[in-house]
Amino acid sequence: MTDRSFPDPRVTPAGPTHDRVYRRIIRRETNASRAGAVVVAMLVALVVAVAAVFAAALVLLDQRVPGIDPRDVVDGAVGAPEGLDTTIVIGTAAIVALVGLVFLAQGLLPQRRPRHAMSSDRLAVVVDDEVLASAAARAARSATRLGPDAAVGTVGRRTVDVVLRPAAGVDVPAVAATEAVTAEFAAIEASPALAARVRVQPTGRVDG
Numbered sequence: 001m002t003d004r005s006f007p008d009p010r011v012t013p014a015g016p017t018h019d020r021v022y023r024r025i026i027r028r029e030t031n032a033s034r035a036g037a038v039v040v041a042m043l044v045a046l047v048v049a050v051a052a053v054f055a056a057a058l059v060l061l062d063q064r065v066p067g068i069d070p071r072d073v074v075d076g077a078v079g080a081p082e083g084l085d086t087t088i089v090i091g092t093a094a095i096v097a098l099v100g101l102v103f104l105a106q107g108l109l110p111q112r113r114p115r116h117a118m119s120s121d122r123l124a125v126v127v128d129d130e131v132l133a134s135a136a137a138r139a140a141r142s143a144t145r146l147g148p149d150a151a152v153g154t155v156g157r158r159t160v161d162v163v164l165r166p167a168a169g170v171d172v173p174a175v176a177a178t179e180a181v182t183a184e185f186a187a188i189e190a191s192p193a194l195a196a197r198v199r200v201q202p203t204g205r206v207d208g
Contacts, residue, residue, distance in 0.1 A: 025124040032111035041103050112157065119189035129155040132190065136160045136181050140198060143180035144172050151177075160185060160194045165201045174200050 057063075114129040133153035140151045140162045153162045162181055166172045181196035 021124075026117045026126060029124075029126040030113055030115045030117060032113050034106055034111065037103060037106035114155075116155070116190040116192070116194070119191065127188075127190070132160065132185075132188070132194070135184055135188070136162050136196070139180040139184040140164060140177040143176045146172070155194065158192050158194060160196050162196070162198045163201055164198065172200050174198050 115126050116129065116132060118125040118127055132155045136153035136155070137151040140146075140153070141148070144151075144164060144166070146164060146166055150165050150167075151162055152165070153160060155161075160181065162177065164172050164174065164177060178196055178198040181198060185194050185196060
């Protein structure tokens with residue numbers, strides 16, 4: 001009989017580098033990429049820059065596109081606010097400001113994916129909110145002995161909501177269901193932490 005000794009996989013050297021890598025992985029998996037917004041913004045800026053450079057080159061070379069004089073276009077753009085209706089100017093400025101705010105919000109605000117991280121000493125674990133919602137519904141059903149379709153769970157950023165739909169005339173221990181869901185998520189140790197809320201639908205189901 002051969003004795004083979006392997007390092008315990010549960011014992012993994014942890015340190016600042018280890019923690020930084022895991023935090024970076026979890027952040028990448030729980031936040032949506034801003035690449036799309038960045039690409040759109042860069043394309044808009046590129047089109048505007050190319051148009052400005054093209055117009056400036058035509059003016060400097062004293063050239064003109066057939067039917068269009070760049071000098072007239074520039075002069076018209078400079079004097080446009082004075083010759084246009086105030087409503088049009090304000091509306092155009094509002095649209096430009098709104099587009100700028102959208103791009104600014106895309107760049108600054110976190111775009112969260114429907115996922116939560118789980119506590120682990122060895123791995124960076126990320127779970128979809130749908131899986132957590134199913135776990136909450138299952139825990140509530142186990143505590144109340146309801147059927148498979150009698151509990152529905154939804155997971156938000158910091159809350160997990162479970163709606164119980166018992167058959168008509170059946171009393172459901174909502175407190176026991178809340179405790180069961182709370183214990184389930186205390187064991188999971190999701191991050192950010194989730195507070196359990198259990199509601200019983202006032203109108204019971206009529207099972208046919």
